[in-house]
Amino acid sequence: MTALAAEPQEGGLVAFAGDLLLALGDAGVGALVLLETVVPPVPSEVILPYAGYLARQGRLTIAGLIAWSTAGSTVGALLLYWLGAALGLRRSTRLLARTRLVDEDDLDRGAAWFHRHGAVAVLVGRLVPGVRSLISIPAGADRMHLGLFVLCTAIGSGAWNAALIGLGAALGTQRHVIDPYLDVLDVVVYAALAIALVVLVVRRLHRRRARNAD
Numbered sequence: 001m002t003a004l005a006a007e008p009q010e011g012g013l014v015a016f017a018g019d020l021l022l023a024l025g026d027a028g029v030g031a032l033v034l035l036e037t038v039v040p041p042v043p044s045e046v047i048l049p050y051a052g053y054l055a056r057q058g059r060l061t062i063a064g065l066i067a068w069s070t071a072g073s074t075v076g077a078l079l080l081y082w083l084g085a086a087l088g089l090r091r092s093t094r095l096l097a098r099t100r101l102v103d104e105d106d107l108d109r110g111a112a113w114f115h116r117h118g119a120v121a122v123l124v125g126r127l128v129p130g131v132r133s134l135i136s137i138p139a140g141a142d143r144m145h146l147g148l149f150v151l152c153t154a155i156g157s158g159a160w161n162a163a164l165i166g167l168g169a170a171l172g173t174q175r176h177v178i179d180p181y182l183d184v185l186d187v188v189v190y191a192a193l194a195i196a197l198v199v200l201v202v203r204r205l206h207r208r209r210a211r212n213a214d
Helices: 002-006 012-038 044-056 062-098 104-117 119-125 136-141 146-172 175-213
Strands: none
Touching: 012 044, 012 062, 044 062, 044 146, 062 104, 062 136, 062 146, 104 119, 104 136, 119 146, 136 146
16 A cells, blocks of 8 residues: 555656556557657657656566567668659659658658768668658668668667667656656647647648749
């Protein structure tokens, strides 16, 4: 009873996210990262640090999280690689732009970066939000050697995921400091989501006006 009473009672969005990650387990977190790779608005920058925080509490495993998240990143990147190989760069770009989930300008920047730097762009690009997922499409369209692509993707993704998980695990040692601010974190997360939505709408409207002006 004493141990139970000592456990902080979390609420709101943070508690829901924690319950979801615990229900999914290490492999489920890897599946979420796969989804983030294919659908960029799903943020691994939020998922993985919190998963690392939970691992530090002994409710997930750090090694399992790194392994599964890297596998998820690599499989997701392969799906986009094969999309680029099957449809080519232009058709893939148009298809993804129609989904409204990715920005066509980001796709163009990713393609330009790949054409300048090749395999290095795939390796380093896994560390750059926005480019991380989309760099796989020009790699596939240009038929980059599959083995080299997988190697660069796994190394870059593994480093990125391990850093995020490690950050969360480090914060997990300070739970007594963090817990009182969970309600504030809820507000921050909701505010960030609202700001992201506003930015997305403004960008869409700006792009539509630019097209109409042309």
